[in-house]
Amino acid sequence: MKKNVPKNGEVVKNTPHVIRWIEDFRGKVWDRVVTCLTGMRPSGRLHLGHYKWALENWIALQNNPNIKNNFLIADYQVLGDHLWDTERLRASVIDMVIDWLAVGLDPKKSNFVVQSYVPEFAELFNLLTMFTPYSVATNNPTLKDEMKKIENRGEGENSFVSLWFINYPVSQVADIMLPYGEIVPVWEDQIPHIELARKIIKKVNTMYGTDFPLPLAMISETPRLVWTDGSDKMSKSLGNTIYLTATLKEITAWVNSMYTDPGKTNVQAKWNLEKHVVFKYLDIFYKDKAHLEDLKKRYVEWWEHSVGDGEVKKLLIKVLDELIAPIREQREYYKNNMDLVISSIAEWSQNVRNMGQDLLSELKEKMWILDYGREFRR
Amino acid sequence: MKKNVPKNGEVVKNTPHVIRWIEDFRGKVWDRVVTCLTGMRPSGRLHLGHYKWALENWIALQNNPNIKNNFLIADYQVLGDHLWDTERLRASVIDMVIDWLAVGLDPKKSNFVVQSYVPEFAELFNLLTMFTPYSVATNNPTLKDEMKKIENRGEGENSFVSLWFINYPVSQVADIMLPYGEIVPVWEDQIPHIELARKIIKKVNTMYGTDFPLPLAMISETPRLVWTDGSDKMSKSLGNTIYLTATLKEITAWVNSMYTDPGKTNVQAKWNLEKHVVFKYLDIFYKDKAHLEDLKKRYVEWWEHSVGDGEVKKLLIKVLDELIAPIREQREYYKNNMDLVISSIAEWSQNVRNMGQDLLSELKEKMWILDYGREFRR
Numbered sequence: 001m002k003k004n005v006p007k008n009g010e011v012v013k014n015t016p017h018v019i020r021w022i023e024d025f026r027g028k029v030w031d032r033v034v035t036c037l038t039g040m041r042p043s044g045r046l047h048l049g050h051y052k053w054a055l056e057n058w059i060a061l062q063n064n065p066n067i068k069n070n071f072l073i074a075d076y077q078v079l080g081d082h083l084w085d086t087e088r089l090r091a092s093v094i095d096m097v098i099d100w101l102a103v104g105l106d107p108k109k110s111n112f113v114v115q116s117y118v119p120e121f122a123e124l125f126n127l128l129t130m131f132t133p134y135s136v137a138t139n140n141p142t143l144k145d146e147m148k149k150i151e152n153r154g155e156g157e158n159s160f161v162s163l164w165f166i167n168y169p170v171s172q173v174a175d176i177m178l179p180y181g182e183i184v185p186v187w188e189d190q191i192p193h194i195e196l197a198r199k200i201i202k203k204v205n206t207m208y209g210t211d212f213p214l215p216l217a218m219i220s221e222t223p224r225l226v227w228t229d230g231s232d233k234m235s236k237s238l239g240n241t242i243y244l245t246a247t248l249k250e251i252t253a254w255v256n257s258m259y260t261d262p263g264k265t266n267v268q269a270k271w272n273l274e275k276h277v278v279f280k281y282l283d284i285f286y287k288d289k290a291h292l293e294d295l296k297k298r299y300v301e302w303w304e305h306s307v308g309d310g311e312v313k314k315l316l317i318k319v320l321d322e323l324i325a326p327i328r329e330q331r332e333y334y335k336n337n338m339d340l341v342i343s344s345i346a347e348w349s350q351n352v353r354n355m356g357q358d359l360l361s362e363l364k365e366k367m368w369i370l371d372y373g374r375e376f377r378r
Numbered sequence: 379m380k381k382n383v384p385k386n387g388e389v390v391k392n393t394p395h396v397i398r399w400i401e402d403f404r405g406k407v408w409d410r411v412v413t414c415l416t417g418m419r420p421s422g423r424l425h426l427g428h429y430k431w432a433l434e435n436w437i438a439l440q441n442n443p444n445i446k447n448n449f450l451i452a453d454y455q456v457l458g459d460h461l462w463d464t465e466r467l468r469a470s471v472i473d474m475v476i477d478w479l480a481v482g483l484d485p486k487k488s489n490f491v492v493q494s495y496v497p498e499f500a501e502l503f504n505l506l507t508m509f510t511p512y513s514v515a516t517n518n519p520t521l522k523d524e525m526k527k528i529e530n531r532g533e534g535e536n537s538f539v540s541l542w543f544i545n546y547p548v549s550q551v552a553d554i555m556l557p558y559g560e561i562v563p564v565w566e567d568q569i570p571h572i573e574l575a576r577k578i579i580k581k582v583n584t585m586y587g588t589d590f591p592l593p594l595a596m597i598s599e600t601p602r603l604v605w606t607d608g609s610d611k612m613s614k615s616l617g618n619t620i621y622l623t624a625t626l627k628e629i630t631a632w633v634n635s636m637y638t639d640p641g642k643t644n645v646q647a648k649w650n651l652e653k654h655v656v657f658k659y660l661d662i663f664y665k666d667k668a669h670l671e672d673l674k675k676r677y678v679e680w681w682e683h684s685v686g687d688g689e690v691k692k693l694l695i696k697v698l699d700e701l702i703a704p705i706r707e708q709r710e711y712y713k714n715n716m717d718l719v720i721s722s723i724a725e726w727s728q729n730v731r732n733m734g735q736d737l738l739s740e741l742k743e744k745m746w747i748l749d750y751g752r753e754f755r756r
Contacts, residue, residue, distance in 0.1 A: 075747060076504070079508060079745070079747065080507075080508045083508055083509065083585060083745075084585070086745050086746040086747060087746055089746065089747065090746045090747070090750060093750045094750060094751075094754070114750065116742070116747050119497050119498070119500070119501045120497070122497070122500040122501040122503070122504040123497045123500040123501070125500070125504065126454070126500040126503065126504070126542075126545075126549070129458075129540060129541040129542035129545055130457060130458045130461055130540050130541075130542040131461065131540070132540060132541040132542070133538040133539070133540060133541070134538070134539045134540060134541050134543065134544050135538070135539075137541040160511040160512070160513070161511065161512045161513075162507060162508050162509070162510060162511060162512060163507040163508075163510040163511070163512050163515040163544075163545065163548060164504075164507040164508040164510070165512065166512050166541075166544070167504075167507055167541065167545065170541060171504070207461060207462070338751075338754040339754075341751070341754070342750070342751030342754045345750060345751050346749075346751075364494070367457070367461075367464050368464040368465055368467065368468045369453060369457065369464060369467065369468070369494050371724075372468060372471045372472060372492065372720070372723060373472075373716075373719070373720030373723050373724075376472070376716040376717075376719070376720045
């Protein structure tokens with residue numbers, strides 16, 4: 001197994017293990033197929049934010065013939081923190097897989113991997129904990145932030161930090177390493193996890209002469225602020241998000257409830273389109289940028305040919321429905337053909353199980369623990 | 379799977395989860411076969427101490443028709459702490475298995491289990507970490523003591539406490555739980571580990587309505603002090619220990635080097651047989667207690683019919699050689715028939731793999747994560 005980290009991807013200054021988003025690689029010639037590992041926690045139905053800042057990019061990754069993708073359904077990541085709520089997890093996994101299929105992710109082109117279906121993850125993780133100093137494992141700034149959140153969430157008995165939680169960054173290293181992951185799309189705050197992965201894998205390689213790839217973090221240009229789920233400031237000011245299952249009626253009601261610049265009612269007020277949620281969404285989802293600029297201009301002018309909230313809302317409804325309608329239809333199709341969704345979940349994971357068994361055999365062989373009887377056998 | 383902790387075993391006062399050694403159970407009627415899990419770290423050839431305070435008892439356990447035994451070759455326990463020395467681990471595993479066979483442990487009657495051959499241990503361990511509060515995992519007095527020892531052992535880079543180390547008590551819970559272990563022979567200082575196991579398994583049972591047995595610690599009456607390996611005070615004053623491979627010549631040299639009471643050279647001195655290593659060993663290994671008492675009496679009298687160091691040393695040499703000679707012969711036999719040792723190591727572990735898969739299926743079923751597609755499948 002000889003895999004090297006690609007050298008021709010653009011790297012971010014002073015952080016050679018961080019590269020910018022997929023656009024950087026387009027048109028570049030790769031001398032071989034690179035392996036990508038990314039995933040989602042199945043925590044409920046997917047919404048516009050998931051689409052824009054993950055799934056749309058995943059489809060681009062999938063369409064790149066030089067990238068072999070592994071999309072991880074990180075059920076243990078939810079379970080480890082929601083043991084008392086496993087029935088909901090079950091529904092979330094199914095919903096998430098249907099959403100993935102509905103947006104165009106294709107298990108024939110990419111590996112869909114259910115984390116808990118691949119016991120090799122646990123086996124590798126267990127081995128990797130031996131290479132990880134306790135002090136390094138617990139000195140992760142992201143981990144520390146998350147620990148505080150858990151302790152403060154006030155769900156009584158459920159607000160304890162589990163041993164699983166302390167382990168999960170190393171468990172993520174196993175998720176990346178098992179399918180020989182080289183590129184890992186992440187948010188900026190997850191870069192410490194990639195640094196940990198590189199540190200641990202490098203130690204394995206150094207100690208045992210293996211050549212497992214050191215992963216690169218691939219970060220999005222899009223600032224995380226505009227993510228629309230309930231977990232950050234922007235999304236809170238946007239109100240509820242909209243699911244990829246939304247009907248035209250739901251989209252209409254949602255857009256109509258959107259906050260627009262109150263300055264609009266006062267001629268003297270400064271126009272602040274930055275606070276205008278409808279334009280904010282059009283910025284993100286409306287592809288005709290020239291038309292959008294014209295609209296904005298006419299919106300702030302407020303006389304002849306000016307446009308009002310009604311018109312821009314109508315446009316956003318149209319734009320979002322054009323995006324969501326085909327997903328909604330595909331979703332219906334898969335809901336009526338659950339066999340397509342379900343019958344092969346175990347099969348999808350099998351690819352990564354096979355890779356994992358290869359990797360574990362190689363690692364254990366190098367560590368002298370693969371087969372204690374080897375040299376005595378005739 | 380319905381297994382309850384036996385109620386008819388004698389329990390130690392105020393610690394109902396601690397029972398005394400196998401003798402307590404002899405002759406008692408059990409209404410079913412009880413499962414026992416015990417093991418050893420493969421850290422080198424076995425010596426007299428291993429025989430007297432572990433293997434002899436294991437043979438008694440094996441001969442008890444009401445106990446189903448699992449003997450764990452805890453290679454991960456060594457590996458997790460000796461990554462830089464895996465070649466030696468390999469030799470130790472083979473040596474240990476030969477010693478086990480040579481003393482009469484029988485893989486046809488008991489499960490021999492190589493920890494690293496059973497990936498189900500890692501999978502269960504990973505699940506159990508979710509049930510374990512971080513604070514509980516790290517608040518183990520034995521763990522804290524051991525952490526200090528590692529940090530002080532001054533092997534430079536190798537003296538770090540690994541994340542594996544923080545996890546290992548929970549990993550031991552998986553070792554016990556996977557084969558449905560009910561009785562775990564341990565030293566007194568390991569009782570906190572059994573308490574942790576009971577706590578975690580109880581939590582699993584409470585949350586998911588499972589009925590996995592809560593293990594009992596079975597502790598030896600024999601104080602640990604007399605263990606002869608290099609890790610405690612007694613063994614240091616005894617000098618080097620003697621391996622189960624020792625020849626008559628080696629036994630003779632070893633016994634002749636033993637410290638005897640210096641008071642013997644002075645009529646006025648108080649006889650202190652407590653410090654007399656030869657008698658110490660005869661106490662442990664010589665079965666004719668009446669003869670031994672007579673010898674002691676005549677040793678301290680020092681006139682007619684008195685005995686000297688030469689005579690007691692000669693007796694000890696005879697006693698030890700009678701013990702070791704058959705083991706030595708059996709060892710030779712297995713060394714010349716390595717196929718018997720080796721060809722079936724993987725098979726032995728398979729029994730526990732099967733049990734583990736049953737247990738994991740049951741647990742995952744109860745946790746709703748066994749098969750996400752189940753209800754949609756025709």
